[in-house]
Amino acid sequence: MPDERLDGYAEALLAVAAAEGRSTVIEDELFRVGEALRQNDELLAALSDSRLPIEKRQGVVEDLLGEKASAVTTALVSMVVGTGHGGRLPEIVDAMAARGAADRDRVLAKVRSAIELTEDQKTRLAQAIKSSTGADVEIRVIIDESVLGGLVTEIGDDVIDGSVRRRQSQLRENFG
Amino acid sequence: MTATIRRAAGAFGLIGVLLAFGAVPASAVGETIGTCMFDELLEVEEEFGKLKELKKPEHKEDLLALEEDWEKCVEAPSPILPEPDEIIWGGAAFLILFGFMWWKGFPAVQRAMQARSEKIAADLDAAEQAKTEAASVLADHEARLAGAKAEAAQIVEDARAQADLVAEEIQARANEEVAQMRARAAADIESARSQAVSDLRGVVADIAVGAAERVIKSNLDVDTQRALVDAYIDEVADGNA
Numbered sequence: 001m002p003d004e005r006l007d008g009y010a011e012a013l014l015a016v017a018a019a020e021g022r023s024t025v026i027e028d029e030l031f032r033v034g035e036a037l038r039q040n041d042e043l044l045a046a047l048s049d050s051r052l053p054i055e056k057r058q059g060v061v062e063d064l065l066g067e068k069a070s071a072v073t074t075a076l077v078s079m080v081v082g083t084g085h086g087g088r089l090p091e092i093v094d095a096m097a098a099r100g101a102a103d104r105d106r107v108l109a110k111v112r113s114a115i116e117l118t119e120d121q122k123t124r125l126a127q128a129i130k131s132s133t134g135a136d137v138e139i140r141v142i143i144d145e146s147v148l149g150g151l152v153t154e155i156g157d158d159v160i161d162g163s164v165r166r167r168q169s170q171l172r173e174n175f176g
Numbered sequence: 177m178t179a180t181i182r183r184a185a186g187a188f189g190l191i192g193v194l195l196a197f198g199a200v201p202a203s204a205v206g207e208t209i210g211t212c213m214f215d216e217l218l219e220v221e222e223e224f225g226k227l228k229e230l231k232k233p234e235h236k237e238d239l240l241a242l243e244e245d246w247e248k249c250v251e252a253p254s255p256i257l258p259e260p261d262e263i264i265w266g267g268a269a270f271l272i273l274f275g276f277m278w279w280k281g282f283p284a285v286q287r288a289m290q291a292r293s294e295k296i297a298a299d300l301d302a303a304e305q306a307k308t309e310a311a312s313v314l315a316d317h318e319a320r321l322a323g324a325k326a327e328a329a330q331i332v333e334d335a336r337a338q339a340d341l342v343a344e345e346i347q348a349r350a351n352e353e354v355a356q357m358r359a360r361a362a363a364d365i366e367s368a369r370s371q372a373v374s375d376l377r378g379v380v381a382d383i384a385v386g387a388a389e390r391v392i393k394s395n396l397d398v399d400t401q402r403a404l405v406d407a408y409i410d411e412v413a414d415g416n417a
Contacts, residue, residue: 115401121409128413148389149396149404153412162408164392168385175381 009085010095013076014103020072027100028140029073033065034093035142048087057081101138109137112144112152112163129153212249216242 017026037044043064047057058078065074080089094108101108109129111117117125122139129137137155144152149164220227220242230239258266396404 113405114396115398115405117405118402121402121405125409125412128409132412132415148392149401151405151408160412162404162411164396164404168389168392171388172381172385175377175384 006088006092006095007099009080009092010099013080013092013096014100016072016076022070022072023100026070026073026076027097029069030076030093031097031140032142033069033073033077034090038090039144044087044090047081047089048085050084054082054084057086061086097138097140104138105136106138107135107155108140110140110142110154112142112147112154114143114145114147114149116143117141125151125153129155133158209249213246216245216249 013030014023014027017023017030020026037047043060046052046060049057058081061078061081062074065077069077077089080086080092085092098108109126111125117139122141126137126139129135133155135155147163147165148168150162150166151160152163152166153160217227220230220238224230224235224238229235230242
């Protein structure tokens with residue numbers, strides 16, 4: 001998919017979320033759906049499998065998100081899958097989140113954590129990143145148990161890894 | 177040559193026969209004792225008329241002369257000197273025979289001898305030439321034999337040198353292969369040792385890290401998780417992350 005088309009879909013998702021008046025919730029749900037697909041290759045492959053009828057792929061989306069996400073979010077995901085771009089949904093969602101943050105004069109910061117962060121932690125983390133890098137960031141938390149503990153923050157191409165997993169890796173490397 | 181000699185011998189034989197029948201022997205033409213004495217009596221009768229006259233004293237010397245003549249007739253001929261007529265006939269025959277032989281026989285014999293000598297010389301020359309040729313052939317064979325021996329020796333020497341070279345190459349190749357095998361074996365041993373050490377380290381790391389993970393997981397309750405998050409936020413704020 002060319003970047004122009006990817007940006008177009010991202011802009012479309014943002015526009016729908018804004019039109020529904022629930023940009024924050026819908027963007028957050030879409031972001032979580034994108035991360036869930038990125039961590040589940042089989043599901044991503046199923047949604048992008050052209051041998052499956054589109055109706056069936058959309059049915060899978062509705063079954064998965066029916067009660068866990070808003071109807072708008074489910075409809076938007078179903079729409080992307082219906083256009084045949086379900087395989088690139090994580091990229092579209094990333095582009096949507098980055099574009100949404102940019103619209104709010106922020107930089108997207110993807111934070112991986114084993115537990116959900118409190119709003120206070122999110123605020124303090126944003127302030128800490130701003131004091132460290134000078135950039136206003138918009139925190140998007142991704143629940144990832146493989147982190148074990150601590151946080152992994154991705155800001156663009158920069159990664160700040162303070163996870164227990166990294167320390168275990170360092171320990172393993174030191175043994176090696 | 178042999179025919180010429182035979183012809184000459186035949187001519188000599190013929191001449192001898194002619195001379196033998198043509199010549200009168202001295203005994204045939206010469207006087208016998210009786211005729212000699214009879215001739216002497218005839219001479220006495222011619223001189224004195226009758227033989228009785230000699231008995232007379234005045235003819236005593238004539239009688240003595242007659243007796244001497246008779247004694248001469250009785251005397252035997254010389255065993256050495258032939259009669260003159262024999263000498264004449266024999267000499268003539270000899271001269272004729274000698275002349276004939278000088279005229280015919282000697283040239284024939286001389287030609288035969290010359291031919292014989294020439295043949296012997298030619299045979300000697302041929303023998304000498306054959307000897308020379310044989311010597312040349314012998315020398316040539318000896319030269320070839322020497323050349324063949326030298327060539328054989330050279331071939332043997334070359335073969336020995338080639339064999340030595342091949343042996344050296346084989347030895348060098350074997351040494352090189354042995355060195356390579358040793359190097360490979362050493363490398364294999366080192367690789368195996370390194371792999372064993374690495375595997376052991378991996379096992380130890382797995383055990384240690386696994387134990388650590390179990391300890392960490394058992395201790396990572398919600399409060400600990402939040403404490404870790406707070407510590408991370410503080411580190412980022414301090415710029416130590």
